Each structure stands twice: as structure tokens, then as C-alpha cells.
């Protein structure tokens with residue numbers, strides 16, 4: 592029996608997943624979360640989430656999708672430098688793992704999957720602000736997100752609302768190991784793809800090989816150390832606060848106009864890395880003296896979202912950068928005070 596308020600989040604112990612779980616619980620949804628804790632932390636998962644420590648690549652996850660109405664698929668290997676260092680694992684998690692989630696959802700008759708693509712898909716574009724049509728991935732991470740996009744297209748083709756689901760090649764010619772009893776063919780599976788730009792806010796992961804730029808700057812400056820800038824500091828980024836992103840997540844659950852669509856989720860404003868450092872330093876009342884290192888491989892020089900499509904549904908990124916930064920700083924201060932940041 593499907594519960595229209597039951598939501599499954601993959602990557603629930605990560606930054607966006609844990610924030611989304613808190614928001615959904617506050618809104619009265621039932622939340623089931625999966626994560627293998629490769630990057631996320633168990634303590635990030637809010638109380639009230641039915642948590643399963645499991646890998647998205649395993650078929651054992653299929654039974655968890657029974658009765659689920661909406662899936663948010665956020666689990667990924669997503670540090671670009673790590674992905675460049677290990678393209679094979681990038682493909683295993685971000686491509687095969689993603690297809691496994693799509694398949695689990697299809698078999699369980701899930702109504703809708705909202706899944707994470709990325710602004711990295713625009714790495715090779717020089718059109719700013721960048722519309723959703725400008726797909727030009729370069730890095731292994733971005734290419735893995737592109738592969739997810741193509742698999743979602745194929746799932747829409749064979750299992751979406753206008754598809755001939757009963758005659759699909761997958762259901763007609765199952766492998767000898769396919770469990771026929773679990774094949775669901777009478778509910779359309781809807782997809783929404785979200786291309787997040789630089790999402791920031793509390794619980795942002797600061798443990799990965801290359802920290803997200805804001806957390807990295809805040810931590811270093813709070814410790815009285817000098818931050819590192821990769822490249823010249825002129826790279827520009829479109830930052831969007833996590834609560835604003837969650838507003839759009841809720842819209843995806845409630846508004847069927849999001850079905851079958853792809854949306855840029857950014858603020859539509861970009862700041863250079865140097866500007867961000869300057870802003871954080873002013874807020875902390877310190878003078879930065881950054882260490883400059885070689886630019887990182889596979890990173891775009893500019894990200895700037897064209898958010899016309901998301902705005903057309905009534906969504907607006909509401910949080911000014913300074914207020915969002917205040918909350919991000921407060922979170923890191925608390926983590927440091929609790930001794931969780933060495």
C-alpha cells in the first residue's frame with residue numbers, strides 16, 4: 592500500500608540529504624533514508640528518519656522502496672578531484688548505482704524520482720547565465736551525471752506516463768535471474784532532474800579531499816590559519832542556500848508541472864572565490880592572506896544559473912548570501928566547539 596507522504600532519500604547522511612530529511616520531517620512526511628556512510632556521517636541523519644546503512648549499488652535495497660511515493664536520489668561520489676582520480680568508482684557509484692535506484696523505484700511502483708544532476712554538466716559552456724539546454728560536460732564527475740541523464744531518458748521512454756510499459760524490452764525479455772513478481776507495469780514513473788549549482792549551508796561536508804570552498808575558508812579563518820585558493824581566485828560560482836533548495840524539493844513533490852523536466856537550481860548571481868573569501872573574512876573580522884596553489888583539474892571557470900524555468904513555477908531563491916553565510920559560520924563554530932573539526 593503506497594503512502595503519499597512516504598519519501599526515500601539516498602545520501603541521507605550527506606549535506607543536502609540530511610537537510611532535506613529535516614525539512615520533510617518538519618512538514619510531516621515519513622522519511623526513509625539510505626547511505627553507506629562513505630562520505631556522510633550517521634550523526635547528520637536527523638532523528639525520525641528510518642535509516643538503513645546500505646550501498647546504492649546493491650540489489651538488497653529493492654525491498655526498501657515498497658510503499659514509497661517519492662524518491663530523492665542524492666547519493667553520489669561528488670568531489671571532482673576524487674572522481675578524476677578514480678573514474679571507475681565514479682562510474683560504479685554515479686552511473687551503475689543511479690540506475691540501480693531507478694530500477695528499484697520502477698519495480699516498487701514509486702510515483703516519482705527526483706535526482707541530482709549538477710551544474711558541472713555546463714563545464715565546457717561559455718554561455719552565462721547558463722540555460723538547461725547547454726549540456727557540455729568535461730570532467731569524469733560531469734560525464735557520470737550525463738550518463739544518469741541518459742538512463743533517466745530511457746526509463747521515461749519505457750516506463751514514463753506516455754510509454755507502452757507492457758511492451759517494453761526490459762519487461763518482455765527479462766534475464767533468467769529477473770524476479771517477475773516484482774515487476775510493476777501499471778504506474779507511470781515520473782522523473783525530475785535537478786542541476787544544483789554551489790549549494791551551501793549547515794552540514795556542508797568539510798571532510799572530503801578538497802573541501803567545498805566556503806567551508807574551507809570558514810574553517811581556516813576560524814582556526815587563525817590561512818586559506819588556500821586554487822588558481823587565481825577569479826573563478827566565479829553561483830551559490831544557493833540549502834533551505835531555498837529544499838523549497839524546490841517540496842515543489843517537486845507537490846507540483847506535477849515538475850514531472851519530466853530538468854531544472855537549474857542556483858541563485859542566478861555569481862561571486863568570485865576572492866569575493867567570497869573577502870566577505871567571510873569581513874564577517875569574522877580577520878584579514879586573509881591566502882596561499883595560492885595550482886588550479887584544480889576539471890573545474891569550470893564560471894558557474895551562473897539561468898533559473899528562468901524554476902522561477903516560472905513560482906520558486907525564488909530567497910536567502911541573501913550574507914544571511915546564509917552567517918548560518919554556515921554558526922554551524923562550523925558549533926562543530927569546532929564540539930571537537931568534531933580537528
Ligand SMILES: NC(=O)c1ccc[n+]([C@@H]2O[C@H](COP(=O)([O-])OP(=O)(O)OC[C@H]3O[C@@H](n4cnc5c(N)ncnc54)[C@H](O)[C@@H]3O)[C@@H](O)[C@H]2O)c1
Pocket residue numbers: 601602603604605606607608625626627628629630631632645646647648664665666667668669684688707708709710711786787788789790791796
Ligand atoms: N552540494 C552541492 O553543491 C552539489 C552541487 C551539484 C550537484 N550536487 C549533487 O547533489 C547530490 C548531494 O550532494 P551533497 O553535497 O549532499 O553530497 P554529500 O557528499 O554531502 O552526500 C552524498 C552522500 O551520498 C553517500 N554515498 C556516496 N556513495 C554512496 C553509495 N555507493 N551508497 C550509498 N550512499 C552513498 C555519502 O556517504 C554521502 O552521505 C550529489 O548527487 C551531488 O553530486 C551537489
